[in-house]
Amino acid sequence: MTHDWAAQTPRFTAKAHPNIALVKYWGKRDEKLILPVAGSMSMTLDTVATTTTVIKGGSADAFYLGGELVAGKAAAQVSDFLDLVRRLAGSDEHATVISHNDAPTAAGLASSASGFAALATAAAAAYGLELNTRELSILARQGSGSASRSVIDKFAVWHAGTDSETSYAEELSAPDMRMIICEINAGPKLVSSRLGMQLTRDTSPFWSSWASSTEEILQEMLAACAADDFTKVGEITETHAYRMHALIQSSRPVVRYLAPASYAAFDRIAELRRQGVEAYGTADAGPNVVAIARPEDAAAVANALREFGKITIAAPGPGSHLITEALPLP
Ligand code: ADP
Ligand code: DP6
Ligand code: CO
Numbered sequence: 001m002t003h004d005w006a007a008q009t010p011r012f013t014a015k016a017h018p019n020i021a022l023v024k025y026w027g028k029r030d031e032k033l034i035l036p037v038a039g040s041m042s043m044t045l046d047t048v049a050t051t052t053t054v055i056k057g058g059s060a061d062a063f064y065l066g067g068e069l070v071a072g073k074a075a076a077q078v079s080d081f082l083d084l085v086r087r088l089a090g091s092d093e094h095a096t097v098i099s100h101n102d103a104p105t106a107a108g109l110a111s112s113a114s115g116f117a118a119l120a121t122a123a124a125a126a127y128g129l130e131l132n133t134r135e136l137s138i139l140a141r142q143g144s145g146s147a148s149r150s151v152i153d154k155f156a157v158w159h160a161g162t163d164s165e166t167s168y169a170e171e172l173s174a175p176d177m178r179m180i181i182c183e184i185n186a187g188p189k190l191v192s193s194r195l196g197m198q199l200t201r202d203t204s205p206f207w208s209s210w211a212s213s214t215e216e217i218l219q220e221m222l223a224a225c226a227a228d229d230f231t232k233v234g235e236i237t238e239t240h241a242y243r244m245h246a247l248i249q250s251s252r253p254v255v256r257y258l259a260p261a262s263y264a265a266f267d268r269i270a271e272l273r274r275q276g277v278e279a280y281g282t283a284d285a286g287p288n289v290v291a292i293a294r295p296e297d298a299a300a301v302a303n304a305l306r307e308f309g310k311i312t313i314a315a316p317g318p319g320s321h322l323i324t325e326a327l328p329l330p
Pocket of ligand 2: 026040110112147285
Protein backbone atom coordinates (compact mmCIF):
# COMPACT_ATOMS: atom_id res chain seq x y z
CA MET A 1 0.00 0.00 0.00
CA THR A 2 1.33 3.48 -0.74
CA HIS A 3 0.74 6.31 1.63
CA ASP A 4 1.32 9.27 -0.69
CA TRP A 5 -1.84 10.96 0.57
CA ALA A 6 -0.50 10.79 4.09
CA ALA A 7 2.66 12.74 3.35
CA GLN A 8 0.66 15.93 2.71
CA THR A 9 -2.05 15.44 5.33
CA PRO A 10 -1.72 17.00 8.78
CA ARG A 11 -1.12 14.52 11.59
CA PHE A 12 -2.67 14.97 15.00
CA THR A 13 -1.00 13.22 17.90
CA ALA A 14 -2.11 12.80 21.49
CA LYS A 15 -0.58 11.29 24.57
CA ALA A 16 -2.59 9.73 27.40
CA HIS A 17 -1.66 7.82 30.53
CA PRO A 18 -3.49 4.85 32.04
CA ASN A 19 -5.54 5.41 35.17
CA ILE A 20 -6.06 2.98 38.01
CA ALA A 21 -9.40 3.05 39.80
CA LEU A 22 -9.67 3.30 43.59
CA VAL A 23 -13.43 2.76 43.28
CA LYS A 24 -13.90 0.37 40.38
CA TYR A 25 -16.11 0.50 37.33
CA TRP A 26 -17.45 -2.96 36.54
CA GLY A 27 -20.63 -3.22 34.50
CA LYS A 28 -22.72 -1.22 32.09
CA ARG A 29 -26.37 -0.27 32.09
CA ASP A 30 -26.08 0.71 28.43
CA GLU A 31 -23.66 -1.33 26.30
CA LYS A 32 -23.68 0.96 23.28
CA LEU A 33 -23.28 4.30 25.02
CA ILE A 34 -21.12 2.72 27.75
CA LEU A 35 -23.12 4.06 30.68
CA PRO A 36 -21.91 2.40 33.90
CA VAL A 37 -24.08 0.86 36.62
CA ALA A 38 -22.28 3.06 39.17
CA GLY A 39 -19.76 5.89 39.39
CA SER A 40 -16.04 5.30 39.94
CA MET A 41 -12.90 7.17 40.99
CA SER A 42 -9.27 6.92 39.84
CA MET A 43 -5.76 8.32 39.61
CA THR A 44 -4.22 9.09 36.23
CA LEU A 45 -0.58 7.97 36.15
CA ASP A 46 2.44 10.09 35.23
CA THR A 47 4.31 7.05 33.91
CA VAL A 48 3.81 4.85 30.82
CA ALA A 49 1.67 6.34 28.06
CA THR A 50 -0.23 5.64 24.91
CA THR A 51 0.77 7.84 21.97
CA THR A 52 -1.68 7.95 19.08
CA THR A 53 -1.44 9.73 15.72
CA VAL A 54 -4.50 10.20 13.50
CA ILE A 55 -4.18 11.04 9.80
CA LYS A 56 -7.36 11.60 7.82
CA GLY A 57 -7.60 10.16 4.31
CA GLY A 58 -7.11 6.85 2.56
CA SER A 59 -9.69 4.47 1.16
CA ALA A 60 -10.51 2.74 4.48
CA ASP A 61 -9.72 3.07 8.17
CA ALA A 62 -6.47 1.43 9.25
CA PHE A 63 -5.22 0.82 12.80
CA TYR A 64 -1.57 0.12 13.64
CA LEU A 65 -0.62 -0.78 17.20
CA GLY A 66 3.02 -1.19 18.16
CA GLY A 67 4.05 -1.11 14.50
CA GLU A 68 1.68 -3.90 13.38
CA LEU A 69 -1.48 -3.55 11.33
CA VAL A 70 -4.35 -4.71 13.55
CA ALA A 71 -7.32 -6.72 12.23
CA GLY A 72 -10.41 -8.16 13.94
CA LYS A 73 -12.22 -6.89 17.01
CA ALA A 74 -9.65 -4.29 18.15
CA ALA A 75 -9.60 -2.69 14.67
CA ALA A 76 -13.41 -2.76 14.50
CA GLN A 77 -13.59 -0.98 17.86
CA VAL A 78 -11.30 1.77 16.58
CA SER A 79 -13.33 2.10 13.38
CA ASP A 80 -16.62 2.23 15.33
CA PHE A 81 -15.10 4.95 17.46
CA LEU A 82 -14.05 6.91 14.37
CA ASP A 83 -17.66 6.58 13.12
CA LEU A 84 -18.77 8.38 16.26
CA VAL A 85 -16.24 11.16 15.67
CA ARG A 86 -17.26 11.39 12.00
CA ARG A 87 -20.92 11.70 12.99
CA LEU A 88 -20.11 14.56 15.34
CA ALA A 89 -17.96 16.26 12.70
CA GLY A 90 -20.30 15.63 9.75
CA SER A 91 -17.44 13.94 7.88
CA ASP A 92 -17.19 10.74 5.86
CA GLU A 93 -13.38 10.70 5.60
CA HIS A 94 -11.51 7.59 6.62
CA ALA A 95 -8.42 7.74 8.82
CA THR A 96 -5.23 5.93 9.65
CA VAL A 97 -4.57 5.51 13.36
CA ILE A 98 -1.04 4.74 14.52
CA SER A 99 -0.67 3.95 18.21
CA HIS A 100 1.94 2.79 20.67
CA ASN A 101 1.39 1.56 24.23
CA ASP A 102 4.39 1.84 26.55
CA ALA A 103 2.73 -0.65 28.90
CA PRO A 104 1.47 -4.15 28.02
CA THR A 105 -1.84 -4.30 26.12
CA ALA A 106 -4.90 -6.07 27.60
CA ALA A 107 -3.01 -7.18 30.72
CA GLY A 108 -5.15 -5.40 33.31
CA LEU A 109 -3.00 -2.29 33.27
CA ALA A 110 -5.61 -0.03 31.65
CA SER A 111 -4.44 0.00 28.03
CA SER A 112 -8.03 0.58 26.88
CA ALA A 113 -8.18 3.68 29.11
CA SER A 114 -5.02 5.34 27.80
CA GLY A 115 -5.74 3.95 24.30
CA PHE A 116 -9.19 5.46 23.85
CA ALA A 117 -8.35 8.69 25.71
CA ALA A 118 -5.44 9.27 23.31
CA LEU A 119 -7.56 8.29 20.31
CA ALA A 120 -10.43 10.58 21.37
CA THR A 121 -8.06 13.52 21.79
CA ALA A 122 -6.18 12.99 18.51
CA ALA A 123 -9.27 12.12 16.44
CA ALA A 124 -11.27 15.09 17.78
CA ALA A 125 -8.42 17.37 16.66
CA ALA A 126 -8.02 15.65 13.29
CA TYR A 127 -11.74 16.01 12.50
CA GLY A 128 -11.83 19.62 13.73
CA LEU A 129 -14.10 19.05 16.74
CA GLU A 130 -13.58 21.68 19.41
CA LEU A 131 -14.42 19.83 22.59
CA ASN A 132 -14.02 20.95 26.18
CA THR A 133 -12.73 18.49 28.79
CA ARG A 134 -16.21 17.29 29.71
CA GLU A 135 -17.15 16.66 26.07
CA LEU A 136 -13.87 14.87 25.49
CA SER A 137 -14.52 12.64 28.52
CA ILE A 138 -17.99 11.80 27.15
CA LEU A 139 -16.46 10.94 23.79
CA ALA A 140 -13.61 8.82 25.23
CA ARG A 141 -16.13 6.97 27.44
CA GLN A 142 -17.82 5.60 24.32
CA GLY A 143 -14.56 3.92 23.28
CA SER A 144 -13.85 2.34 26.67
CA GLY A 145 -15.56 3.32 29.91
CA SER A 146 -12.34 3.76 31.88
CA ALA A 147 -11.00 6.10 29.14
CA SER A 148 -13.44 8.78 30.36
CA ARG A 149 -11.11 9.17 33.37
CA SER A 150 -7.75 9.25 31.49
CA VAL A 151 -8.83 12.57 29.94
CA ILE A 152 -8.62 14.08 33.44
CA ASP A 153 -5.55 15.36 35.34
CA LYS A 154 -4.51 13.58 38.55
CA PHE A 155 -7.66 12.28 40.31
CA ALA A 156 -10.98 11.74 38.56
CA VAL A 157 -14.52 10.88 39.53
CA TRP A 158 -16.69 9.44 36.76
CA HIS A 159 -20.31 10.24 37.49
CA ALA A 160 -22.66 7.41 36.51
CA GLY A 161 -25.07 10.10 35.23
CA THR A 162 -28.58 9.64 33.95
CA ASP A 163 -27.77 9.76 30.21
CA SER A 164 -24.79 10.22 27.89
CA GLU A 165 -24.48 13.95 28.54
CA THR A 166 -24.31 13.51 32.32
CA SER A 167 -21.96 10.49 32.39
CA TYR A 168 -18.48 12.06 32.37
CA ALA A 169 -15.38 12.26 34.54
CA GLU A 170 -14.07 15.38 36.23
CA GLU A 171 -11.15 16.24 38.47
CA LEU A 172 -11.37 16.06 42.24
CA SER A 173 -8.73 16.63 44.87
CA ALA A 174 -7.49 13.61 46.81
CA PRO A 175 -4.66 12.91 49.27
CA ASP A 176 -1.27 12.98 47.52
CA MET A 177 -0.13 9.43 46.92
CA ARG A 178 2.00 7.18 44.78
CA MET A 179 0.96 4.04 42.97
CA ILE A 180 3.45 1.18 43.11
CA ILE A 181 2.62 -1.03 40.14
CA CYS A 182 3.76 -4.63 40.36
CA GLU A 183 3.73 -6.45 37.00
CA ILE A 184 3.02 -10.02 38.01
CA ASN A 185 2.11 -11.20 34.51
CA ALA A 186 2.19 -8.84 31.52
CA GLY A 187 0.54 -11.31 29.14
CA PRO A 188 -2.90 -10.63 27.67
CA LYS A 189 -5.86 -11.69 29.81
CA LEU A 190 -8.05 -14.60 28.72
CA VAL A 191 -11.30 -12.67 29.17
CA SER A 192 -11.43 -8.98 28.18
CA SER A 193 -12.92 -6.49 30.62
CA ARG A 194 -15.85 -6.02 28.25
CA LEU A 195 -16.76 -9.72 28.13
CA GLY A 196 -15.99 -10.26 31.81
CA MET A 197 -18.47 -7.52 32.75
CA GLN A 198 -21.22 -9.02 30.60
CA LEU A 199 -20.69 -12.46 32.07
CA THR A 200 -20.78 -11.13 35.63
CA ARG A 201 -23.98 -9.18 34.97
CA ASP A 202 -25.64 -12.17 33.33
CA THR A 203 -24.65 -14.83 35.85
CA SER A 204 -23.62 -13.47 39.25
CA PRO A 205 -26.23 -13.73 42.00
CA PHE A 206 -24.58 -10.69 43.66
CA TRP A 207 -25.01 -8.33 40.74
CA SER A 208 -27.70 -6.00 42.08
CA SER A 209 -25.96 -5.46 45.42
CA TRP A 210 -22.71 -4.72 43.58
CA ALA A 211 -24.25 -1.75 41.78
CA SER A 212 -25.90 -0.24 44.85
CA SER A 213 -22.95 -0.85 47.19
CA THR A 214 -20.51 0.69 44.69
CA GLU A 215 -22.49 3.92 44.52
CA GLU A 216 -22.54 3.98 48.35
CA ILE A 217 -18.81 3.36 48.74
CA LEU A 218 -18.11 6.02 46.09
CA GLN A 219 -19.87 8.56 48.31
CA GLU A 220 -17.65 7.46 51.23
CA MET A 221 -14.60 7.78 48.98
CA LEU A 222 -15.56 11.31 47.93
CA ALA A 223 -15.96 12.28 51.60
CA ALA A 224 -12.56 10.74 52.46
CA CYS A 225 -10.95 12.65 49.58
CA ALA A 226 -12.55 15.91 50.67
CA ALA A 227 -11.21 15.28 54.19
CA ASP A 228 -7.72 14.48 52.79
CA ASP A 229 -7.88 11.22 54.76
CA PHE A 230 -5.34 8.86 53.19
CA THR A 231 -6.08 6.03 55.62
CA LYS A 232 -9.77 6.02 54.74
CA VAL A 233 -9.04 6.32 51.01
CA GLY A 234 -6.70 3.33 51.26
CA GLU A 235 -9.10 1.20 53.28
CA ILE A 236 -11.96 1.86 50.83
CA THR A 237 -9.66 1.17 47.86
CA GLU A 238 -8.62 -2.26 49.10
CA THR A 239 -12.14 -3.21 50.19
CA HIS A 240 -13.60 -2.29 46.83
CA ALA A 241 -10.93 -4.15 44.88
CA TYR A 242 -11.59 -7.34 46.87
CA ARG A 243 -15.33 -6.87 46.37
CA MET A 244 -14.93 -6.53 42.60
CA HIS A 245 -12.80 -9.66 42.37
CA ALA A 246 -15.21 -11.56 44.64
CA LEU A 247 -18.05 -10.52 42.33
CA ILE A 248 -16.12 -11.55 39.22
CA GLN A 249 -15.29 -14.89 40.81
CA SER A 250 -18.99 -15.46 41.43
CA SER A 251 -19.77 -15.65 37.71
CA ARG A 252 -20.64 -18.86 35.90
CA PRO A 253 -18.53 -20.14 34.23
CA VAL A 254 -16.06 -18.70 36.69
CA VAL A 255 -13.70 -15.90 35.67
CA ARG A 256 -10.69 -15.26 37.84
CA TYR A 257 -8.19 -12.52 37.04
CA LEU A 258 -6.01 -12.78 40.16
CA ALA A 259 -3.14 -15.27 40.21
CA PRO A 260 -1.62 -16.93 43.30
CA ALA A 261 1.20 -14.34 43.16
CA SER A 262 -1.40 -11.55 43.17
CA TYR A 263 -2.75 -12.83 46.49
CA ALA A 264 0.81 -13.15 47.81
CA ALA A 265 1.41 -9.50 46.90
CA PHE A 266 -1.83 -8.47 48.68
CA ASP A 267 -0.61 -10.41 51.73
CA ARG A 268 2.74 -8.62 51.61
CA ILE A 269 0.92 -5.27 51.52
CA ALA A 270 -1.11 -6.28 54.60
CA GLU A 271 2.13 -7.31 56.33
CA LEU A 272 3.64 -3.91 55.52
CA ARG A 273 0.71 -2.28 57.31
CA ARG A 274 1.33 -4.41 60.39
CA GLN A 275 4.94 -3.20 60.26
CA GLY A 276 3.74 0.42 60.22
CA VAL A 277 4.05 1.25 56.51
CA GLU A 278 0.61 2.33 55.36
CA ALA A 279 0.02 0.76 51.95
CA TYR A 280 -3.18 -0.61 50.41
CA GLY A 281 -3.67 -2.87 47.41
CA THR A 282 -5.88 -2.92 44.36
CA ALA A 283 -5.96 -4.80 41.05
CA ASP A 284 -7.83 -4.27 37.78
CA ALA A 285 -9.09 -7.09 35.58
CA GLY A 286 -5.76 -8.90 35.48
CA PRO A 287 -3.20 -10.42 37.87
CA ASN A 288 -1.11 -7.27 38.33
CA VAL A 289 -1.27 -5.61 41.73
CA VAL A 290 -1.11 -1.88 42.41
CA ALA A 291 -0.31 -0.58 45.89
CA ILE A 292 -1.06 2.95 46.99
CA ALA A 293 1.06 4.70 49.61
CA ARG A 294 1.98 8.15 50.82
CA PRO A 295 4.83 9.60 48.71
CA GLU A 296 7.40 9.15 51.50
CA ASP A 297 6.56 5.42 51.80
CA ALA A 298 6.67 4.58 48.08
CA ALA A 299 10.28 3.37 48.02
CA ALA A 300 9.74 1.01 50.98
CA VAL A 301 6.60 -0.44 49.35
CA ALA A 302 8.44 -0.86 46.04
CA ASN A 303 11.23 -2.76 47.80
CA ALA A 304 8.74 -5.04 49.53
CA LEU A 305 6.92 -5.92 46.29
CA ARG A 306 9.95 -6.34 44.02
CA GLU A 307 10.07 -10.11 44.56
CA PHE A 308 6.67 -10.43 42.82
CA GLY A 309 7.53 -8.64 39.56
CA LYS A 310 8.72 -5.53 37.76
CA ILE A 311 7.94 -2.36 39.73
CA THR A 312 6.93 1.07 38.45
CA ILE A 313 6.23 3.99 40.79
CA ALA A 314 3.67 6.49 39.48
CA ALA A 315 2.60 9.90 40.77
CA PRO A 316 -0.64 11.66 39.76
CA GLY A 317 -0.20 12.61 36.10
CA PRO A 318 -1.75 14.70 33.33
CA GLY A 319 -4.92 13.94 31.40
CA SER A 320 -4.74 13.23 27.67
CA HIS A 321 -3.33 16.09 25.60
CA LEU A 322 -2.11 16.90 22.11
CA ILE A 323 1.62 16.76 21.45
CA THR A 324 3.62 17.88 18.42
CA GLU A 325 5.74 14.79 17.66
CA ALA A 326 3.78 12.41 15.41
CA LEU A 327 4.40 8.67 15.20
CA PRO A 328 5.73 7.64 11.79
CA LEU A 329 3.66 5.43 9.49
CA PRO A 330 4.87 1.86 10.01
P1 ADP B 1 -6.85 -3.43 29.68
O1 ADP B 1 -6.82 -4.01 31.04
O2 ADP B 1 -5.49 -3.36 29.06
O3 ADP B 1 -7.58 -2.11 29.61
P2 ADP B 1 -9.15 -4.39 28.18
O4 ADP B 1 -9.67 -5.77 28.03
O5 ADP B 1 -10.01 -3.42 28.89
O6 ADP B 1 -7.70 -4.48 28.81
O7 ADP B 1 -8.90 -3.74 26.76
C1 ADP B 1 -7.92 -4.18 25.88
C2 ADP B 1 -8.33 -3.71 24.50
O8 ADP B 1 -8.24 -2.28 24.41
C3 ADP B 1 -7.40 -4.19 23.40
O9 ADP B 1 -7.70 -5.51 23.04
C4 ADP B 1 -7.74 -3.19 22.31
O10 ADP B 1 -8.97 -3.54 21.69
C5 ADP B 1 -7.96 -1.91 23.09
N1 ADP B 1 -6.74 -1.08 23.07
C6 ADP B 1 -5.61 -1.24 23.80
N2 ADP B 1 -4.70 -0.32 23.49
C7 ADP B 1 -5.24 0.46 22.51
C8 ADP B 1 -4.78 1.60 21.78
N3 ADP B 1 -3.58 2.11 21.99
N4 ADP B 1 -5.61 2.13 20.85
C9 ADP B 1 -6.86 1.62 20.66
N5 ADP B 1 -7.34 0.54 21.31
C10 ADP B 1 -6.55 -0.03 22.24
C1 DP6 C 1 -11.36 -3.48 36.22
O1 DP6 C 1 -13.00 0.40 30.74
O2 DP6 C 1 -11.63 -1.63 30.21
O3 DP6 C 1 -10.22 -1.76 35.05
O4 DP6 C 1 -15.75 -0.06 29.09
O5 DP6 C 1 -15.79 -2.42 28.33
O6 DP6 C 1 -13.92 -0.92 27.62
P1 DP6 C 1 -14.94 -1.26 28.70
O7 DP6 C 1 -14.12 -1.74 29.99
P2 DP6 C 1 -12.87 -1.07 30.74
O8 DP6 C 1 -13.12 -1.63 32.22
C2 DP6 C 1 -12.26 -1.32 33.27
C3 DP6 C 1 -12.48 -2.25 34.41
C4 DP6 C 1 -11.47 -2.11 35.53
C5 DP6 C 1 -11.95 -1.14 36.61
C6 DP6 C 1 -11.79 0.34 36.32
O9 DP6 C 1 -10.90 0.74 35.56
O10 DP6 C 1 -12.57 1.11 36.91
CO1 CO D 1 -9.59 -1.76 29.98
